[in-house]
Amino acid sequence: MATIQRKRLMPKSAFLVKKYRRGIRVSFTAICILLTLLFIMHVPSSTTKENISLNTGTETDGLNAFSGSSRSDYLLPFTDKSQHVIHPKDDGIKENAVMITLARNSDLWNLVNSIRHVEDRFNHKYHYDWVFLNDDDFTDEFKRVTSNLVSGKAKYGKIPKEQFSIPSWIDQDKLATTLKNMRDNNVIYGDSVPYRHMCRFQAGLFYRHPLLQQYNWYWRVDTDITIFCDIQYDLFKFLRVNNKMYGFILSVSEYEATIPTLWSTTRKFMKEYPHLVHKNNLMDYISDDNGENYNLCHFWSNFEIGSLDLWRSEAYDKYFEYLDQSGGFYYERWGDAPVHSIAAALFLDRSQIHFFDGLGFHHPDFLSCPVEEDIRLQNHCTCNPTRDVTWGASYFCTRKFFLTQNYALPPGV
Structure with a gap:
């Protein structure tokens, strides 16, 4: 009874402040959910555990931008270029x-x-x-x-x-x-x-x-x-x-x-x-x-x-x-x-x-x-x-x- 009575006696201004705070929390939660969905939609579906292990750290153009299966943008050492060799892409087939x-x-x-x-x-x-x-x-x-x-x-x-x-x-x-x-x-x-x-x-x-x-x-x-x-x-x-x-x-x-x-x-x-x-x-x-x-x-x-x-x-x-x-x-x-x-x-x-x-x-x-x-x-x-x-x-x-x-x-x- 005392609790109900306190609610009835709560000033109108305090009630409005409480309602405003609740609205902020709901809006913030909705924004977080929306950002999460956008992030998930942006991440390529082909990302794998191996790719993640190869791309640890902050991504920098030309350094961590290559995937575990494609070496098209892999930086070759200067010496490899001098020797005129190619780096084959991994095709999943092991050598003997x-x-x-x-x-x-x-x-x-x-x-x-x-x-x-x-x-x-x-x-x-x-x-x-x-x-x-x-x-x-x-x-x-x-x-x-x-x-x-x-x-x-x-x-x-x-x-x-x-x-x-x-x-x-x-x-x-x-x-x-x-x-x-x-x-x-x-x-x-x-x-x-x-x-x-x-x-x-x-x-x-x-x-x-x-x-x-x-x-x-x-x-x-x-x-x-x-x-x-x-x-x-x-x-x-x-x-x-x-x-x-x-x-x-x-x-x-x-x-x-x-x-x-x-x-x-x-x-x-x-x-x-x-x-x-x-x-x-x-x-x-x-x-x-x-x-x-x-x-x-x-x-x-x-x-x-x-x-x-x-x-x-x-x-x-x-x-x-x-x-x-x-x-x-x-x-x-x-x-x-x-x-x-x-x-x-x-x-x-x-x-x-x-x-x-x-x-x-x-x-x-x-x-x-x-x-x-x-x-x-x-x-x-x-x-x-x-x-x-x-x-x-x-x-x-x-x-x-x-x-x-x-x-x-x-x-x-």
């Missing part, structure tokens, strides 16, 4: 490709970071398989952790003992002398036999593993790499469409003390098998005097992506067997990187080798970071461009690669 990692069980907690970088920056969109190889049995923990991180199928293989041990034709006394001499001269990994096993396996045996026979393309992922930028296109499709067989990010000079006879052995091979050397080869990248000497330039294989058919070819099969029988992987300390680089330069058409830019990459102790700020922003790169070593003029060879290919260098390089 795989990630490959050589690892031991003790590498697990370094490897998880590499896997996350590759998955977050690239493979979560494509779900390519991942093959892990080890000279021992993988532990259950290794399999549980890594299979939970990869978006494709995880496969685990053991390397045959004969592929990860000293070959029967190696003179053990000569090897022991080499190990001592290299240790005394502080040659990096010079006294390590396991490192020699790894180099020999990566050079000519990894692609022979049964788990890899079904694939055509591969990306070698090492246990301690970083990918700094979003990769906005399918790297494997890019290689196929542009007829590329081998791709790299960094190019450096090899330690001469590890390969004193690699080039002389290669020259003997070329003399015996001249028909296997491609007529349009890239000899001028690896030699400054028309093949008389090796200038030590090679593609750093800590990032290596390409066609498995290159290594399965007659030319490379014969070349690796020739090198292997010479004993240089053990009597010296031949790395897989110079061996692969020399082979790619000699056996491929020079146009089939590609320099990848815009990805951002680190493997101790070298770092690649795109020189163009708009590319770094577009690809959400987290690298410091002042630490980039790609275009160094002395120890690094990317500049040499561009000059021999008649590609224009990026502005400011």
Whole structure:
């Protein structure tokens, strides 16, 4: 009763104020609903979860205006334009490709970071398989952790003992002398036999593993790499469409003390098998005097992506067997990187080798970071461009690669 009485006694002016406020609330609610409907009508119906993940942040013309399926307005690095390549649109069809990692069980907690970088920056969109190889049995923990991180199928293989041990034709006394001499001269990994096993396996045996026979393309992922930028296109499709067989990010000079006879052995091979050397080869990248000497330039294989058919070819099969029988992987300390680089330069058409830019990459102790700020922003790169070593003029060879290919260098390089 008191409440009713108070309402009856409420002044007319107070009643009008209350009614006016109620009207404002109703009008405001109606306006909000109308704006929401207009916003929904304005948003394209094709927006997907993937597109949203690629367009985070404030939209800026030319930076975040591309969708997850169309690359028509995707900014290409200056180096890609110089190499006259095209970036194919994603058609939803995966290539016959795989990630490959050589690892031991003790590498697990370094490897998880590499896997996350590759998955977050690239493979979560494509779900390519991942093959892990080890000279021992993988532990259950290794399999549980890594299979939970990869978006494709995880496969685990053991390397045959004969592929990860000293070959029967190696003179053990000569090897022991080499190990001592290299240790005394502080040659990096010079006294390590396991490192020699790894180099020999990566050079000519990894692609022979049964788990890899079904694939055509591969990306070698090492246990301690970083990918700094979003990769906005399918790297494997890019290689196929542009007829590329081998791709790299960094190019450096090899330690001469590890390969004193690699080039002389290669020259003997070329003399015996001249028909296997491609007529349009890239000899001028690896030699400054028309093949008389090796200038030590090679593609750093800590990032290596390409066609498995290159290594399965007659030319490379014969070349690796020739090198292997010479004993240089053990009597010296031949790395897989110079061996692969020399082979790619000699056996491929020079146009089939590609320099990848815009990805951002680190493997101790070298770092690649795109020189163009708009590319770094577009690809959400987290690298410091002042630490980039790609275009160094002395120890690094990317500049040499561009000059021999008649590609224009990026502005400011």
